[in-house]
Amino acid sequence: MRIARRAVPHRLSGCFWALTAFLFLAFATGGGSRYDIQSLAILRPASAVLIAFAIWGVTTRQLRALRAPLLFLGAMALLILSHLVPLPWSIWSQLPGRETIVAIDEAAGLGRIWRPLALVPVGAWNAFFSLLPPLAVLLVGARLSLAERRALVVPLLLLAIISAVVALLQLGGGEDSPLYLYRVTSNGAAVGLFANRNHQAVFLACMFPLLALFASPTTFPRWDRRVSLGLALACGALLVALILVTGSRAGLLAMVVGLAGAVMLDTISRKTPTGRGVMTWTVPAAAILILVGLVIGTGRAESVDRLLGSAGSGEIRYRAWGPIFTMAKDYFPAGSGIGSFAEVYRLHEPYALLDWTTFLRAHNDPLELLLTGGAPAMLLLVVAVGAYVRQCVTWWRSGAREGTRSVTKGAALCVIAILGLASLGDYPLRTPALACLLCVMLLWLYGADGAGGHDNSFDGTASDPKTSTPKEGRGSNA
Template sequence: MLRTKAARWNDRGNINEVAWPLLAAIVVAVLIGGSSRPDIISLLLLRPLSALLFVYAVYFHGRAAFRRSPALMTFALCVFLLAVMHVIPLPPGLWSSLPGREVAVDVYRVAGMPLPWLPLSMSPAAAWNALFSLLLPFAVLILAVVASGNEQVRALRLFLILGVLSGVIGLLQLLGSPQGALYFYDLTNNGAAVGLFANRNHQAVLLASLFPLLAMHVSLVDNARGRLQLHWICSIAAAAFVAPLILVTGSRNGLLLGLIGLVLALWVFDRRDSATAPKKTARLVKYAPWIVIGGLLLLSLATILLSRGEAFRRLVKLDASQDLRFQALPTIWEITRDVFPWGSGFGSFDEVFRSYEPGTLLSPFYLNHAHNDWLELAMTGGLPAMLLAVWGGIMFLFAVRRLLLSRNVRRGERSTLIAARCAAVILLLLAMGSVAEYPARTPSLAVLGVFCAAVLAGIFKQSEGARPPHQINAGPGEPISEI
């Protein structure tokens, strides 16, 4: 009976057995998953909840997710299995022959100890942490894939609300003490507007994602009750709040991503029903996007001129030779070559980098990540991870191509198209942000990323004329019937 209920759909948008755990997971991830460190106290709550949600999603909706989006789910399964491979103990003769393991072999020999069974990862504990960190994104991906279009849009709007909340907390942090109670993590950028995050760069990525989310929201607002102008005013106010806040976070990465997100929000925006709207509303819809863009740019310029544009100042004063992240790149590249093709193991960056770190880089500061997630992925995951990254990039390009070719869509598919555009922009921001940071390693942004991947995959089901969700989501061996 429980499986039958979990397999049901409600296209009218009511909360059901798919929607409520999905929305709850998003709220929990954003509120307590703002740090990528493995030693934060909130993981004591987040990890058990992630495990429970993972079991629920796989058991009740796993097969339905594979039927709805086989390519995306197969890709996700390969990522998960690769993480599993990194924690499986290997015989001494096998792991000791892997590239880059000479140091570990020498340690055991000097200590006079026999070589034990060890996994592929050179940091087994960190590899287990990396595997556990995939439970929540994998569960959210399954639930997002089987969710209806209305539920996906509702969840994206929830991300919008939580993003604005993080921005408000960031503003209060600027107004309060740098050591105040509104900084929720011990290791954080005190004095900066980090919001619900520990790192100002990750906060800036979420703030940049609010621009396409706002464009999606106003595009899909139902004007049946005549509230379109109210939603426009609230959305413009939110954008006017977010734009200068990105500048004062001090994130150079966020400054670039904010500009890109603002420009691509024009692509997301679509009010085709403006022709049937009142004349005053239609005029507002026609010119408002350009007015908003211009106003936000002027507001950002005013923020810089008033000496509150910390991100702009840090960008102007950037000295690559004095930035530890740039200085470490040759060492990281050396490690990547030494451990190729199998990598050093997921989660092993910190320990392996310290064994290679030259004396010239020793300082009170340290690198817990490469600050280039693509390079760190190649270093820790090796060739298999690189192939998976290429595979994911190809799927993304095919999806964007489908979006660009989707011009004349049926009325029922319009919301799916706009939501998919928004998801594509956010995924692009996360991918670009990973060039100089590691945003997807935080649980909250990882959940945002996999959710957007599920939304973007939905355009293939629409264009291929897939069966309605309530016909696809039935469990194994269960009769398919409309609700």
């Protein structure tokens, strides 16, 4: 079937610019995971304002397209709020793991007072309000057209470049550089806009699939392929060098996954009618290998040094996983309460693991969820993993059925995979910035049906409203 197309003026909506500005704000103020970061006093009220702005103009059809991530976010909010409901002493005292608190209450003569399930209510409230930035991204993103959602790749790549440049300046300024944005941070490391070098490296690794999307002919069809390819390769080289010098082993492994995803997406984009070999990976691969060799040869590849070193096997974060799992069994199935990990860990910390450092996170999000959220949190995690696997299967089968696969959805699946794998050894999604990045990926996965019924393509054309929207990566013949 031939799809009619007509020329329309190129235009970006106010919602696109509002979401772009919010993403810049999120990365400028939400690069840390601690609850006491002062910049959260700016980010969270701004999120509430953006949510009100989005609700004012969003339609039922647009919300329906995003019902899966919105329902999941609502389930997370309900779980957190359920941990804040005061329970009668007769029920609360029988919950697993409360024996020490019950004994303290009796010794202090406090009586049979009502308590919420969360052992640290302030931590649960912080977790609840941390859902505001992701919700703002989803609701505003629901009002964007398909092309505007794809165009979000540009501000995300700009943020990566800014973070990379800030990281270089931090290295030049030393441990006391004023460019470190957070008081508790990895001083002396290239953390960029983040407080943690692992989060910086994982964010940069997520950009490789986005670079392949940027260079794909389906994203900006009227751009000169040599320009988009050159920009993508230049940015990729910068990101590779920065990940190597961050000292993050998780980032190094994430970079491998990101580069593999970029190669896969480029292969897919070259199968489209307009993709005439957008990227030939022989020269870029050789250039990257030479760059890696130069960085290692000059002694700046701290990530490689730490990965090959012997310190990793004995680090406290890995040795603590066993005791944390034992704690989780003691509090199962209710959990110790969302946001209570640091205090619960100090209550049960093994003597052999005592040192001068403060263990604020499990550095393994599924394990921390098991301890604090119990069975309900693990059920939500299983649902999320199942939904992701389903999206992967659907995306892969669509290629066999339609002759091509959506590069945008493929990039989103790659980025989510990187963030999920990084969460097995760290906690990237507990930073507002990376949580917002995840929500942009969800817009690419789930938002295709609620984009207001128009395409606003960046090639200066749009689909005729009397016909179906053309599939991404297809030509005018379908």
